[in-house]
Each structure stands twice: as structure tokens, then as C-alpha cells.
Amino acid sequence: MDGAAVGVDRIIVSTNEGTLRAVVPMNAMAMAARNGGGGSSGSGAGGIPKEGKLLPNGHRAFKSFDDFKDFMGSAGEGKQWHHIVEQRKVNVERFGAEAIHNTENVIAVDKSVHEQISAIYSTKSRAKGGLVVREWLRTQSYETQRAFGLNILRQFGVIQ
Template sequence: MSGEAWQSDLAQSYGRFCERRGTLGDCLTLFDDGPDLQANDKRSIALALAVGPALEGVDAEVRAMLNPTRVLTTLSFTITAYMALLLAPEPVTKGAALAFSVLMWGYLGWEFFTLLRAYAQLYEDAQRASTFAELREVGERFGRVIGPNSVRILVMVATAAIGETAALMSKGPKLPGFGQASRTVEANTGLRLMDAATGAERVIVSVNEGTIRIVLPVNAVSMTARNGGGERSALKASEAPKGGRLLPNGHRAFKSFRAFKRYMGKAGEGKDWHHIVEKRNAKRFGPEAINNTENVVALDKDLHDRISAFYSSIRDGITRSSSLTVRQWLSTQSYEAQREFGLRAIENIRDGVWG
């Protein structure tokens, strides 16, 4: 490695980071493609700073999967590659990348989309950083947003994903907590987590809407909209009980909310069914556009109550009207606009942005 690579303050700080980890020189192999630290190299440093501490806390069974040499390098590269695939607009269709996305969703539920949004922010912030301290802040911010447990799960699944698809398939069920993650997915979607990971033809992730669609053979589609199992999903076509009308996107539509509840059952303990586009629009858009498994989701009762109160209030800073409630203003918008606003309301009220 040429001395030219270590001329900048950022490179020298990176070298000291590697030394503290017990590896002299380029511990993340960032200079393999040249002497300068590029945008992707900065992202690798920020991600290494975010996930590095989690390596110390992983279970012995997970540590046994790790190659003791260049562990952080491999993990950083693996996570970066998969995050890029999941954020791409095209469906994920290839082997380990597809299984990785399904397993992450199974483990993290709603936090899966928080992870993707946080990585998208890291992707943008890291390339603008000019010092190691700034990259450390970018990495630490990523860790704070998704939480220590999500960082640990990201490391776990990325560890299992290293290698060929067959290796991931054999390691997946051995991950700590896999049984609970699998039971949660099966209870809420009718799908076995490992069957979905190994049998899916493609996975379509929409970060904006917070949805993941797992397309299985023979036109069997499972979708979860937010909370990764906190809401009931369309079952496999062969397993779904009769009721409603099966839509082309795999969801089921019903003539009334009562029929929806008869088919779906209760929302779950401490949860309420919530219409993203409100029930009051049934006459305008038709009952099946309102009472379907894509538009009706299960939310924690407290969140559902806060959303209802918000819709009943006047928020001229949001609606630009000092005389209409949010609900009254929203009812004048198109279906697409109401759905987009409804999804944003769930997120912003949950996060305290809209109080």
C-alpha cells in the first residue's frame, strides 16, 4: 500500500481506528481500489463504527459462524451490499439477498423499514463527511435510530448471510430468537419464515409505504403493511379461508367492515383495526376500496386513538385551513392522496412529529 493513501487526516484517523481494533493498516480494505477514500469507503467506515460494538455482544453460536479474520470488513461489505439491493426500486430476486431481506423482516417487523430509512440517511450523510469524527457521528446516529437490538439483529443475519445461499439456509434457523420470529410471522401471515425465505420468487420492498410483498410460486402472495406481522397479511391462496374478493395484488376486499372483521378476526391484544383511507369514504370510492386487507391495518390502541383525535382537530399548519378539521379537509382529496397522507400520519404521530 502506498504512503500516498495515508496523507489525509481522515485516512490517518481511519488507520488509528484499525490499530485500536488490533489490525495495522487498511483493516476494511478500503484502499484496494486506489489511494483515496471514496464515498463508498466513507459509508463502510460509518457502518463499521455503527455495528462494531454489536460484535462484542453477539451470542457464542453466532460468533462460531464468523471467520475470525477480517470479520468487520466482511460484515460491513455484506450489509452494505444487501442494503443497496433492498433500497433499489427493482424487486430482489437473487438467492441469499432475497433470503436476507425475508429474515430481516421476520426478525424486525416494523423496525425493518426504520432500518432501511436509517441506512438511506447514512448513505447520504457519510459521503458528505470530511472527518473521522463526522463519520463516527453518522454511524452512531444510525445506531441510535434503529436501536441496539436492531443493530445486533442486523449483525446476526448479516453473519449468517456470508457465503452462498445454501450456507444462509443452514445457518438461519440456528440464529438466536429464530423460533420466536418464525412463530410471529406464521401467526400473522400463515407463512413459515424459512419457507418464505427459501421458496419466494421475489421480494418487493416499498420503503415509502412501509410494505414488503413476498411473491411465492403458483401466484401465492403474502404482504405485510407496517409492523412486520403486527398486521394480518394475505395468506397463501391455497390456505386462505373463503371470504371477500381476492384482488390481483393478493389482498382481499369486502363489501363491509363487518365482513372484513368476520374474515380477519380481532386486530390483536391491545390493538384496533385502522382504516388508512377512512371508512367515511366508502360511498365515494366504493366499500371494497375501503374495507380490504391493504387499507385496514392493526395499530396499537393508543396510537389509533391519537390518530383519531388528530383527524378531529384543526391543524392549519398542515391543512392550510383554519376552519376545517383534518378529517374534513382530507375528505376532499383523491384516494391516492388520502392514502399517502394516512400512511404519513401513522408514522408522524407514532414518532411524535405531529402531536
């Protein structure tokens, strides 16, 4: 983390048009909670409630994928959890854990579809400069990675 971001919180707000990120003073979130901005009993690591942080759009964000799974449970019979923006270490470091491990970015997909999607991400692409797709993606913005992931899900009929 660079020096400019020390002592700040990230806020992630998703809208139909995209995702807005803001960096605010560290005490702004505490002040909002103290003034009726919500809160929860029983906090987990880092002050994030074990049930995750409720985002303004109704989704929940978590400090880790394990916390996400503890709250959400199994993806379902024959299904696996899939991160639209991959949970690669570089993504967690760049965008923050809550941007990656949240109920908007992680969805349940059929195991066979998940394996096919993972295979696409593991292939080399001439269109991506000969890089493996996931290696190319890690150089892209959150918005570009999300758009790519949503497009792949559309191709497999997971979403419309």
C-alpha cells in the same frame, strides 16, 4: 352514483407506485370467472364471497367493515383495526366499499396509537384552511388520503 357508472364494476389494483382504478362492463368480471379467472363457493351479499374478493395483489376486499372483521377476526390484544383511508360514508360512496374495507387499507395498530391518530384527524388545522383534518381529507383524492394516512402511520412508527 351518476348515470355513466351504472352497470359497471370497479377494479382496484394496488402497485408499489400507487393505485390504479378501472371501470369495466358489468359482465367482464363474470366472463373472466367463467373462463378460469377464479371464483369461490359460497357468496355473500352482492355476489362477493364471504371471504372477500381476492385482488390481483393478494389482498382481500370486502363489502363492509363487518365482513372484513368476520374474515380477519380481532385486531389482537391491545390493538384496533385502523383504516388508512378512513371509512367515512363519503369515502365509501366515492371510492367503493372494497377500496375502503380491504386488507391493504385496514391494519392493526396499538389501541393507544389509534386513539392518538384519531385525535389528529379530529383537530382543526390552519394549514388545512381551518378545517378539521378529516373534513379536509374528505375533499381529497383516494391517493392523497392514502399518502396522508401512511405519513401519519410513519410518524407513529407503525410502518416504515
